[in-house]
Amino acid sequence: MSREPILRVRGLKKVFEGSPPVVAVDGVDLDVFEGEFLCIVGPSGCGKTTLLRMLAGLERPTEGEALVKGRPIEGPGPDRVMVFQDHVLFPWRTVLGNVLFGLELKGLSRREAVEEAMKYIKLVGLEGFEGAYPHELSGGMRQRAALARALACNPDVLLMDEPLSALDAQTRNYMQGELMRIWMETKKTMVMVTHSVEEALYLGDRVVVLTARPAKVKSVVEVELERPRDRFAPKFIDLRAKILEMLREEVAKTLSMHMLRPH
Amino acid sequence: MRLKDVAIASASLTAFFSLWEACYWLIVKNPLVLAPPSKVFKTLLDLFTGNYGPFFMPLDILYSLFHYALGFGTAVVVGFSVGLVAGLFRLADRLSYPIIELVRPIPPIAWIPMAILMLGLTHQAAGFIIFIGAVFPILLNTKHGVASIELKYLEAAMTLGATKGATLIRKVVIPAALPSILTGIRVGSGVAWMCVVAAELFGVSRYGLGYQIQMAEFYHYPDVIIAYMLAIGMLGLALDVFYRTIESKVLAWRAGLVVS
Amino acid sequence: MAVAVCAAVALAAYFALQQTQPVKLRIGVQPSWHHIAFYIMWDKGWIQKVLKVEPELYSFESGPLEMQAFAAGHLDIAYVGATPPMSILAQGVKAKLVAVANTEGSSLVVRPDISYTDPQSLKGKRISCYPPGSIQDTILKKWLREHGIDPEKDVYIIHQRGPAEQHPSLKSGEIDAAFFPDPHPYLAVLGGYGKIALSSRDMWPRHPCCVVLMSEELIAKHRDLAVKFVALHIIASQYAIDPKNKGDVVRILMKYLKIDERTAEAFPGTTNINPDPTDRLWLDGVDEMCETLYELGVTRDARGNPVRLSASDIVDTTLYQEALNMVPQIRAELGLG
Numbered sequence: 056m057s058r059e060p061i062l063r064v065r066g067l068k069k070v071f072e073g074s075p076p077v078v079a080v081d082g083v084d085l086d087v088f089e090g091e092f093l094c095i096v097g098p099s100g101c102g103k104t105t106l107l108r109m110l111a112g113l114e115r116p117t118e119g120e121a122l123v124k125g126r127p128i129e130g131p132g133p134d135r136v137m138v139f140q141d142h143v144l145f146p147w148r149t150v151l152g153n154v155l156f157g158l159e160l161k162g163l164s165r166r167e168a169v170e171e172a173m174k175y176i177k178l179v180g181l182e183g184f185e186g187a188y189p190h191e192l193s194g195g196m197r198q199r200a201a202l203a204r205a206l207a208c209n210p211d212v213l214l215m216d217e218p219l220s221a222l223d224a225q226t227r228n229y230m231q232g233e234l235m236r237i238w239m240e241t242k243k244t245m246v247m248v249t250h251s252v253e254e255a256l257y258l259g260d261r262v263v264v265l266t267a268r269p270a271k272v273k274s275v276v277e278v279e280l281e282r283p284r285d286r287f288a289p290k291f292i293d294l295r296a297k298i299l300e301m302l303r304e305e306v307a308k309t310l311s312m313h314m315l316r317p318h
Numbered sequence: 319m320r321l322k323d324v325a326i327a328s329a330s331l332t333a334f335f336s337l338w339e340a341c342y343w344l345i346v347k348n349p350l351v352l353a354p355p356s357k358v359f360k361t362l363l364d365l366f367t368g369n370y371g372p373f374f375m376p377l378d379i380l381y382s383l384f385h386y387a388l389g390f391g392t393a394v395v396v397g398f399s400v401g402l403v404a405g406l407f408r409l410a411d412r413l414s415y416p417i418i419e420l421v422r423p424i425p426p427i428a429w430i431p432m433a434i435l436m437l438g439l440t441h442q443a444a445g446f447i448i449f450i451g452a453v454f455p456i457l458l459n460t461k462h463g464v465a466s467i468e469l470k471y472l473e474a475a476m477t478l479g480a481t482k483g484a485t486l487i488r489k490v491v492i493p494a495a496l497p498s499i500l501t502g503i504r505v506g507s508g509v510a511w512m513c514v515v516a517a518e519l520f521g522v523s524r525y526g527l528g529y530q531i532q533m534a535e536f537y538h539y540p541d542v543i544i545a546y547m548l549a550i551g552m553l554g555l556a557l558d559v560f561y562r563t564i565e566s567k568v569l570a571w572r573a574g575l576v577v578s
Numbered sequence: 579m580a581v582a583v584c585a586a587v588a589l590a591a592y593f594a595l596q597q598t599q600p601v602k603l604r605i606g607v608q609p610s611w612h613h614i615a616f617y618i619m620w621d622k623g624w625i626q627k628v629l630k631v632e633p634e635l636y637s638f639e640s641g642p643l644e645m646q647a648f649a650a651g652h653l654d655i656a657y658v659g660a661t662p663p664m665s666i667l668a669q670g671v672k673a674k675l676v677a678v679a680n681t682e683g684s685s686l687v688v689r690p691d692i693s694y695t696d697p698q699s700l701k702g703k704r705i706s707c708y709p710p711g712s713i714q715d716t717i718l719k720k721w722l723r724e725h726g727i728d729p730e731k732d733v734y735i736i737h738q739r740g741p742a743e744q745h746p747s748l749k750s751g752e753i754d755a756a757f758f759p760d761p762h763p764y765l766a767v768l769g770g771y772g773k774i775a776l777s778s779r780d781m782w783p784r785h786p787c788c789v790v791l792m793s794e795e796l797i798a799k800h801r802d803l804a805v806k807f808v809a810l811h812i813i814a815s816q817y818a819i820d821p822k823n824k825g826d827v828v829r830i831l832m833k834y835l836k837i838d839e840r841t842a843e844a845f846p847g848t849t850n851i852n853p854d855p856t857d858r859l860w861l862d863g864v865d866e867m868c869e870t871l872y873e874l875g876v877t878r879d880a881r882g883n884p885v886r887l888s889a890s891d892i893v894d895t896t897l898y899q900e901a902l903n904m905v906p907q908i909r910a911e912l913g914l915g
């Protein structure tokens with residue numbers, strides 16, 4: 056592709072101090088293009104969350120560089136809003152209150168901010184629930200509210216850390232559809248970490264497969280399938296098998312490493 | 319409140335007052351030692367209308383509330399500020415911890431001689447005693463509330479654009495810590511009210527409910543003593559209800575989350 | 579059933595024992611040499627010798643506190659100022675003033691750094707006094723009013739429970755002045771933290787001060803003991819002012835009031851020891867005090883309505899007169915001349 060990446064990562068490395076120090080991410084190169092839906096998968100504990108947090112600015116890289124729209128990432132900010140696995144909605148604010156949070160910081164008048172917030176609340180399908188508190192909502196609704204809150208900031212990139220993992224299977228399936236719909240309507244660049252290969256293939260334009268810890272990019276898989284995708288189409292199943300095989304390789308390596316290490 | 323609750327409360331109170339009345343007429347029988355409820359209620363009325371000698375209860379209530387506001391208001395400001403700083407910054411916590419733990423166990427009453435020496439027999443001295451009593455619950459509860467905030471809320475706020483410390487404190491720290499802070503305020507208020515009476519009893523000020531209890535003692539009026547005690551109890555209750563109401567309104571968002 | 583029988587037996591035994599107990603005499607006093615007569619009796623054991631009873635001594639910091647105990651029925655006899663009893667007598671307590679302990683004998687002491695020139699110079703000052711109803715409080719308020727000073731607004735009268743609180747407060751500067759009975763003014767002067775501004779006799783000449791108060795129950799049930807006690811009081815009062823006995827009196831004051839020799843040597847100071855309650859001047863003084871207490875709103879009935887007592891209501895001179903007759907015989911019994 057000839058497009059300039061909106062997010063550019065080179066040699067990103069993260070070492071956590073301790074005895075012994077833990078290398079979570081060991082030199083990751085990545086390009087994320089504007090408007091694309093990028094999924095990141097990897098074995099459990101490989102460091103994918105750490106990678107995402109570095110992109111969000113919540114973790115400082117030990118080495119390497121990460122640029123968003125050409126500017127280096129210095130810390131967290133509304134240009135790279137993150138949606139967490141357990142929504143992290145502010146319990147003392149209503150749905151509307153939560154969605155307004157980022158808007159309040161932008162200096163809009165109350166009326167303008169509410170108008171804007173309602174747009175996103177409608178988008179995620181929570182119209183009528185703006186006056187509810189988070190604890191009054193179901194799991195799926197909470198994540199939708201978290202999405203609306205993030206989108207209301209109009210970020211350059213929307214980062215999502217396993218946003219659907221805490222939901223039950225049915226809600227999860229439904230929410231995958233919703234996520235796809237929202238992405239198509241907003242045309243936002245989205246980067247999502249998930250441990251479900253099926254989910255990654257259902258939603259992503261490309262799927263980045265990471266190695267076991269310390270994380271490096273093992274492979275980037277292009278998903279050239281029409282949306283909405285059919286989970287039972289032969290090509291879908293093929294890609295899924297391919298990625299699962301890669302992951303199995305990585306898991307095996309981890310286990311053998313454990314067996315070789317003296318106790 | 320349901321009718322049943324009211325009925326039970328009334329029955330309980332009636333039984334209590336009847337027992338007290340009987341106790342007086344059958345056992346004590348000495349108007350200089352105890353007064354029966356029948357007399358105390360008439361006395362209360364007279365105290366309010368200024369028909370009982372030098373006693374005028376509304377004025378005393380105002381003075382006691384004034385002392386309370388003086389001491390408790392200061393305690394809220396100081397307790398909240400120090401608690402916030404100590405909760406946010408480890409260094410501040412470590413610095414303040416030994417001083418707080420050393421001073422806190424000293425009962426406010428023990429401070430009365432120092433207060434009188436430093437501030438004289440003034441309203442400020444009374445306010446100081448109340449302050450000493452009330453500040454610690456507020457401070458410690460605020461600190462605890464602030465220190466217990468889950469990091470994830472701060473991270474979420476930062477990623478949404480709240481990167482400045484002041485913004486985070488205003489929009490995340492304080493709302494998240496508010497349940498603890500309000501509890502501290504309510505507890506502190508209870509302590510403050512008790513200190514009001516203690517400070518006034520020791521003559522730190524010449525007015526107030528506590529002071530009049532001592533005056534009534536000198537005049538040998540047990541009915542006035544009991545009337546003032548009842549007034550103190552009822553005002554203390556009113557204050558507690560007031561804070562609980564504020565708590566339930568401000569913390570309405572907790573309604574479905576916590577046990578009560 | 580068995581429990582009931584045991585309880586009944588215990589109760590009966592208790593009451594029987596009560597009847598056969600020797601009569602107890604519960605006496606209240608204050609740490610003031612106005613009550614020297616009592617301390618002399620106590621020191622020499624005269625009460626046991628002549629009345630053949632075991633006296634119990636209760637000490638109080640000031641009159642109003644003593645009267646609380648008296649009103650609750652814990653005392654039979656009290657050495658106390660003339661005015662504190664009036665509050666409880668007005669409320670219906672049954673007792674009588676049966677003899678005089680002293681007149682005058684208190685002083686207003688100011689801190690050495692305060693200059694007292696006239697009554698007006700007390701404006702704005704913090705003056706510590708015994709609680710309302712006491713002699714000191716009564717005299718101070720009357721005197722202030724006579725000089726156009728409002729005791730509620732122009733001065734700051736602080737009521738402390740007694741000398742134990744007043745001395746430290748005066749020393750530390752919490753208060754500007756203290757009004758208390760002998761020997762305390764001398765203690766403050768000799769201790770270097772006070773100087774005498776004026777004496778109570780300057781504020782109210784010949785004012786009644788301490789008396790002997792007796793419950794009517796004692797007078798009714800054991801009149802013989804009551805009269806003998808008054809006789810002892812007369813004898814002790816005579817003993818106290820006899821110059822021959824100065825040394826012994828000083829010893830007694832030092833022992834019971836816990837004061838040093840220099841202070842004790844100042845006895846009797848401004849105090850007049852004279853046991854006679856039939857004196858017309860004294861009775862007029864008591865009447866005046868009743869009037870003052872009425873004006874101050876201190877004497878009230880059990881409902882809180884102001885009451886005006888008079889000397890004739892509250893003084894019983896009959897015991898004194900009977901006691902006078904017994905004095906020579908008792909003096910002989912005690913081996914005095």
